[in-house]
Amino acid sequence: MLRKYLFLLLFVLVLVACSDDDASSKPSDGEETETETSSEPADPFGAYEETLTIAIGQEVDPSDTSLQDGDTPLDNQYTRHVKENLNIEVEHAFTASPSNYDQKVSLAIASNDLPDAMVVGPVELRQLVEADQIADLTEIYENYASPAIKEIIDSSDGVALENVTFDGKMMAIPNSQASADGVHNLWIRKDWLDNLGLEPPKTIEEFKEVARAFVEQDPDGNGQDDTIGLAGPDTSNKLYANFLESTNNLYGFDGIFSALHAYPGYWLEGDDGQPVYGSILPETKEALSVLRDMYSEGLIDPEMGVREDSGESVISGNTGMFFGPFWMPYGPITDAVTNNPEANWQSYALPLDANGEYTPHLSTTTTQFVVVRKDYEHPEAAMKILNNLLANESEFDPSIGGPGYYPLRLVYAPADEMEVTTVALREVLAGTKEPEDFYDMPAYKLLKSDVDTIHEVKLEPYDNMDIEYWDPEANLGQWTRAYSALVGTAPLVDNEINGVMSLIYSQTETMEDRWVNLKKLEDETFLKIIMGTEPLDSFDQFVENWKSQGGEQITEEVAEVVNQ
Amino acid sequence: MKSKGFAKHYYFMLIPGFIWLTLFSIVPMFGIMIAFQSYNPGAGVFGSEFVGLETFRYMFELSDTVNVFFNTIFIAIMKIIGNLIVPLVFALMLNEVRYLRLKRSIQTIVYLPHFLSWVILGGVLLDIFAYGGPINQMLGAFGIDPILFFGREDLFPFLVVGSDVWKEFGFNTIIYLAALTGINPALYEAAGIDGASRLRMLWHVTLPGIRTTAVLLAVLSLGNVLNAGFDQIFNLYNPLVYSTGDIIDTWVYRAGLLNLQYELATAVGLLKSVAGFILISLSYYLAYRFTNYRIF
Numbered sequence: 001m002l003r004k005y006l007f008l009l010l011f012v013l014v015l016v017a018c019s020d021d022d023a024s025s026k027p028s029d030g031e032e033t034e035t036e037t038s039s040e041p042a043d044p045f046g047a048y049e050e051t052l053t054i055a056i057g058q059e060v061d062p063s064d065t066s067l068q069d070g071d072t073p074l075d076n077q078y079t080r081h082v083k084e085n086l087n088i089e090v091e092h093a094f095t096a097s098p099s100n101y102d103q104k105v106s107l108a109i110a111s112n113d114l115p116d117a118m119v120v121g122p123v124e125l126r127q128l129v130e131a132d133q134i135a136d137l138t139e140i141y142e143n144y145a146s147p148a149i150k151e152i153i154d155s156s157d158g159v160a161l162e163n164v165t166f167d168g169k170m171m172a173i174p175n176s177q178a179s180a181d182g183v184h185n186l187w188i189r190k191d192w193l194d195n196l197g198l199e200p201p202k203t204i205e206e207f208k209e210v211a212r213a214f215v216e217q218d219p220d221g222n223g224q225d226d227t228i229g230l231a232g233p234d235t236s237n238k239l240y241a242n243f244l245e246s247t248n249n250l251y252g253f254d255g256i257f258s259a260l261h262a263y264p265g266y267w268l269e270g271d272d273g274q275p276v277y278g279s280i281l282p283e284t285k286e287a288l289s290v291l292r293d294m295y296s297e298g299l300i301d302p303e304m305g306v307r308e309d310s311g312e313s314v315i316s317g318n319t320g321m322f323f324g325p326f327w328m329p330y331g332p333i334t335d336a337v338t339n340n341p342e343a344n345w346q347s348y349a350l351p352l353d354a355n356g357e358y359t360p361h362l363s364t365t366t367t368q369f370v371v372v373r374k375d376y377e378h379p380e381a382a383m384k385i386l387n388n389l390l391a392n393e394s395e396f397d398p399s400i401g402g403p404g405y406y407p408l409r410l411v412y413a414p415a416d417e418m419e420v421t422t423v424a425l426r427e428v429l430a431g432t433k434e435p436e437d438f439y440d441m442p443a444y445k446l447l448k449s450d451v452d453t454i455h456e457v458k459l460e461p462y463d464n465m466d467i468e469y470w471d472p473e474a475n476l477g478q479w480t481r482a483y484s485a486l487v488g489t490a491p492l493v494d495n496e497i498n499g500v501m502s503l504i505y506s507q508t509e510t511m512e513d514r515w516v517n518l519k520k521l522e523d524e525t526f527l528k529i530i531m532g533t534e535p536l537d538s539f540d541q542f543v544e545n546w547k548s549q550g551g552e553q554i555t556e557e558v559a560e561v562v563n564q
Numbered sequence: 565m566k567s568k569g570f571a572k573h574y575y576f577m578l579i580p581g582f583i584w585l586t587l588f589s590i591v592p593m594f595g596i597m598i599a600f601q602s603y604n605p606g607a608g609v610f611g612s613e614f615v616g617l618e619t620f621r622y623m624f625e626l627s628d629t630v631n632v633f634f635n636t637i638f639i640a641i642m643k644i645i646g647n648l649i650v651p652l653v654f655a656l657m658l659n660e661v662r663y664l665r666l667k668r669s670i671q672t673i674v675y676l677p678h679f680l681s682w683v684i685l686g687g688v689l690l691d692i693f694a695y696g697g698p699i700n701q702m703l704g705a706f707g708i709d710p711i712l713f714f715g716r717e718d719l720f721p722f723l724v725v726g727s728d729v730w731k732e733f734g735f736n737t738i739i740y741l742a743a744l745t746g747i748n749p750a751l752y753e754a755a756g757i758d759g760a761s762r763l764r765m766l767w768h769v770t771l772p773g774i775r776t777t778a779v780l781l782a783v784l785s786l787g788n789v790l791n792a793g794f795d796q797i798f799n800l801y802n803p804l805v806y807s808t809g810d811i812i813d814t815w816v817y818r819a820g821l822l823n824l825q826y827e828l829a830t831a832v833g834l835l836k837s838v839a840g841f842i843l844i845s846l847s848y849y850l851a852y853r854f855t856n857y858r859i860f
Binding site: 306 | 604605606607608622625626628690694695696710712714715716717802803804806807819820821822823824825826
């Protein structure tokens with residue numbers, strides 16, 4: 001008997017020992033092969049003599065069907081380009097769909113099994129730095145970043161670098177994106193407005209009237225009670241963009257909050273000059289009560305918060321209004337127009353506040369980062385891949401493989417990219433300038449192809465943007481781009497934007513432990529208040545709980561950061 | 565001597581199961597240490613700073629903790645009750661069906677949902693109970709306003725329990741049917757001769773005949789009181805119903821893997837394991853008391 005148990009015990013010990021060996025053998029691998037980083041001269045675009053492999057984490061959208069001719073996420077125009085120009089072979093350490101990518105990254109961090117390089121958000125970046133899992137890229141950036149990337153990053157007034165600098169070391173390569181991503185326009189079915197003889201709503205009151213008419217007066221004329229006034233967030237989107245995720249919130253209520261001067265999720269300057277969290281201010285309560293009334297009157301999608309994808313009802317032609325960034329034509333609007341060529345989605349910088357001004361919240365321009373695993377022998381390879389993208393982006397054809405397939409893709413765009421594109425397209429259409437006038441602006445990497453193709457997709461009259469004066473079928477890819485500029489971005493060009501910035505766009509120390517639960521408290525309370533399952537006054541209880549469960553301490557930390 | 569040699573290859577057959585148990589259940593147990601640390605994935609379980617019971621203090625401060633434990637136990641107990649009674653009643657009714665082909669086909673049909681994963685069934689259920697889905701259309705025919713079923717925190721636990729029972733009762737029915745065939749037909753004949761009606765036979769022959777099976781199933785399912793079904797709830801819930809639908813497993817998943825709160829997730833998981841261990845010991849004791857079922 002005893003011997004048998006001893007045998008079992010021994011067996012267990014052997015297994016445990018084996019698995020430990022496994023774990024400890026990894027770092028030593030890295031040490032053995034550490035070589036030649038310094039021996040090579042710093043050339044941002046130099047190809048490696050021997051093929052270098054880099055294993056990355058990559059987002060792959062399963063619904064993206066753009067790859068052609070047997071191309072795969074690992075073998076396409078982008079990876080071949082990287083191989084030819086840099087002699088770098090890209091491999092996948094993991095792939096994940098857009099909605100699961102963050103989870104996959106979290107898992108890689110938790111199990112300390114990182115790919116050689118990957119794209120992460122600000123929360124994960126902080127976690128990686130704390131855990132000492134990623135490489136210091138200060139010198140890599142100095143020596144290997146291409147002048148074009150440095151120029152764009154410098155144009156952000158140091159914001160981009162600030163976000164990746166920890167204890168004076170640059171721990172990641174930041175992106176820098178167009179500021180238009182952070183403004184959430186009002187998108188309306190203008191054909192519905194016309195059917196009912198209405199104007200785009202200027203004030204919150206008019207906004208409610210339009211929503212009511214869309215719900216009750218059968219704007220699509222199909223005789224059925226099947227229309228939604230205002231779309232609401234689905235399970236993967238938020239009620240409003242917040243300081244950590246300040247861009248690209250789809251179907252939220254950003255426009256309504258900001259028209260009422262409520263900026264939940266943002267750090268604002270209080271009356272006493274000290275930082276205060278927007279979600280706990282009385283303006284937010286006021287805005288919630290407006291939304292609550294709208295929901296109970298049926299003006300907002302009754303299925304908000306439960307839907308998997310609010311875009312579906314935009315595509316199917318049931319939704320009349322929603323809030324979203326300029327690029328919504330890249331989202332559901334393409335399909336909506338393909339389904340129904342008369343779906344005239346137009347975009348407005350509305351509704352306005354009580355003084356008639358447009359006061360949206362604005363985003364930071366840096367939201368994504370490329371990190372490189374500590375001990376990876378060739379950290380500069382990641383930098384070279386990024387250099388290569390910015391230098392050659394216009395060579396790629398998005399219709400045979402979407403830009404998301406570029407390995408480690410970070411967006412590098414001048415902050416005013418979309419606004420410049422919109423103005424340029426208008427000037428070309430008006431005939432005041434020729435396409436050639438815009439050829440010499442390399443930082444605006446897609447501008448040349450934009451001005452060259454605008455006449456293919458835009459029909460006369462050139463100053464009327466209604467959908468009937470476009471020809472999406474001529475070149476769907478270019479139509480998407482041009483419509484995003486001339487319709488989606490136009491409100492940002494034509495209106496004065498009195499935007500509000502958050503005081504910070506990154507986490508403080510206490511947030512690492514407490515923020516998730518505070519955020520959950522906030523999200524649940526607000527969602528329930530709007531949907532009427534909790535009374536409006538539960539807001540006051542929320543404020544108290546928020547303060548006592550770490551919010552007060554966090555506010556002090558934010559004040560420290562801001563007053564530095 | 566002879567019997568010892570005979571036993572040896574039985575022990576060898578245990579090896580695959582044993583390896584599995586070691587790799588997936590015993591080795592990961594060292595991870596419990598994370599609950600007492602300020603865990604740093606870069607430094608690993610053995611290199612992170614020890615902070616004692618700090619995480620547990622924070623855990624009990626959170627209103628969520630009590631909430632998810634209550635939800636878990638409530639949903640799990642309802643599931644256990646539903647999964648005992650519904651199959652039992654159904655098996656008894658099916659047992660009375662004399663037309664064998666019909667009996668077999670019904671048995672197979674109700675068994676089918678058991679083989680579908682919750683990922684698929686979750687999508688199907690969400691659509692059936694959607695705002696404009698078939699259920700609401702039927703209610704509409706009676707003049708009832710559409711109900712947002714999966715957005716109602718008061719309804720959510722019952723939808724979860726109901727759909728779980730619907731999915732699994734076919735499987736449990738088969739166990740009862742097997743037990744029913746084990747009853748000696750002579751007992752029915754004897755009861756018939758004594759003039760017992762169908763109902764009397766059910767009461768005095770059938771039910772006592774499967775009593776042991778029923779009690780055993782009930783007692784063994786006690787060990788699952790803290791497993792309310794991650795797959796199912798994960799595929800059905802949304803932030804609106806967290807207050808009544810969030811269970812320990814989904815909460816730990818979100819805290820640990822989505823929000824990188826390793827310590828907190830581990831602490832809650834550990835608490836669950838301790839409570840689960842007590843319940844399994846208890847159910848083992850009860851199984852021994854009532855049905856003489858024993859492993860050791």
